[in-house]
Amino acid sequence: MMAVGQAHNRNSFLDNLAKNLGRERRHHVEKPNWTHQPQWEVLKGASQDDLVEVLKKQCKLIHTDIHETVSSELSTLITHLIKEYGAKTVVTWDDPRFEEFGLNDLDEELSNEQVTVHTWDREGAEENLAFSATADIGITFSDATLAESGTVVLYSDKGKGRAVSLLPAVYLAIIPKSTIVPRMTQVATEIHRKVEKGDMVPSCVNFISGPSNSADIEMNLIVGVHGPVKATYIIVDDK
């Protein structure tokens, strides 16, 4: 049972708002059906293959490398990329999909290369952070993928730490092809429906589109600020 938090000062604050709005407090409001809903028109009717093309094109704009492969080749491609990037430390989620996609032996395959692979430890908080903070690559699966904006969506959970996609220098996302949807609309609606059913929203939902960047110095785009300096996506055909 989760502890319930406190709300301080609420009634006087909200009473004042209602007063200024010239009415009594409202305790029930029906959200209207919005007159215009253009968000559903974007990439309407696109096939999964169309969406892959849109995603690949968008990745060019957001400075993100993208590869395509099939399940049986995934492990080979990842070990190849790890070597190519010259990485020595890799951190991954503790996520059953690693086993489903034949990635549980990454550790052994890379042991000859002096690469250390750390799987997110559900017990060791500080150790995970310390490892991730200096890791060369962080690897996660994508829980949902947005074609329009080149975005991978990550739902936090026990084995799915927030730091894996944040602290390492390179972020590598594995995108099962079936997770690709047109845009943010589809994911937001799915989460909204879950909330209506009374399901718990993950404590952290991250929509990640490429590497971190900034335009704070003379409006020049700098790729790589506090988050990863490089992002790579792998689309894997899971059908």
Next chain:
Amino acid sequence: MAMKIGDKPFKERVSDGIDDKFMRGAVSSAQGRFRSGRLNAAEELGNWEDWRKLGEEIRSHTIENLDYYLELLSENVTKRGGHVFFAETAEEANDYITNVVKQKNGKKVVKSKSMVTEEINMNEALEKAGCEVIESDLGEWILQVDDHDPPSHIVTPALHKNKEQIRDVFRDKLGYDKTEKPEELALFAREKLREEFLQADIGITGCNFAIAESGTISLVTNEGNARMVTTIPKTQITVMGMERIVPTWEEMEVLVSLLTRAAVGQKLTSYITALTGPKQEGEVDGPEEFHLVVVDNGRSKILGTAFQSILHCIRCAACINVCPVYRHVGGHSYGSIYPGPVGAVLSPLLGGYEEYKELPYASTLCAACTEACPVKIPLHEHLLRHRQEIVEKEGKAPVFENLSMKAFSMGTASPAMYNIGSKLAPTALGAFAKDDKISDGPGPLKNWTEIRDFPAPKKDRFRDLYKKRKKERGE
């Protein structure tokens, strides 16, 4: 710093802005890039007007029912184990935040970008309580390292500084020894701030959109610093202006799409982070404790007035990026952390006419702001409304308008007077004109030309030319 920046009077601030050649160059090129980014993003969608109408409808419904949605939000935050504090004033907000930090024995606070924490002067309150407060947004950090230089833009706060100036600031204050290349400057910031993130006890964020239905707060960022602030420290405090809320995830999605396109022309920023409560049992990273501070600080006075729609603002800065006045005078001239058209409407409402009565006049009423606004706030109409109220309250306009407008209204009161007036003008003003521009005008024009050039009246007026052409054509 509070909402007010600097102590100089309006005219001096404007002169400083006009004289700052680098700032003006930086602002105009930034405006160009922002603007084309927004227009491309709009064009790509095809039906941008429908998106704007949807944005307007969502914002209008939400603010009209703000008490309901804030209640729902707070219920859902507390259900997930977070705490909510409703602060009517800046002092109440700062007291609560300072107390939380003290209870946690917090010494080092890392912050991601938040305008409302600037508005309530939170950093100073925390520093007084003995905390170190570190800004982690690159632009905000640069300003902080440079002895708290005020922000000049709500999206890129250090817009008025060039890379050489930034290099010098880093060198003088932090012993930086590399070049002015933006990549090297950013790498330096990454290394310096990485240590701070890993040591901080408290993380403080702003909030782009709180989602009422699930008690979630969302952050729209590019650098990854807001994720650091909400991943590593044990305690997270989020401060939001009370209007920064949407009913459900569906509306959050629409407004985020409008925000990122209108602000920088991106389809989405690198990170949209939606956080619900503290970390759940069994999760390894994320905060153990979560506090949400909802700030009024003068906003509720705007509800129920003709200015209510300024609370629809989603802080994209599109109006700032198209404003011809901002382009010339820069952000510091507004004397408020909220510059440009939105600032000229909002600052007098939050800070009072006494302090900000000139701002509604720092506008040409060209309506470019209204046209650019992704949620269709009639900004230029609000500016006019301010002018009306100022005139009604004070019996006169605050700056030069009364005098110059009186002369103008005399000259334009009747066609006969206008004819005489505009016929006389070239002769009267000719002496002040240089290259057909009047830069140092007399009498009523003086105040105007201190800020910009006034086109010299043509010797041939349009009416005369028209008559002449008609005659020539034998009409």
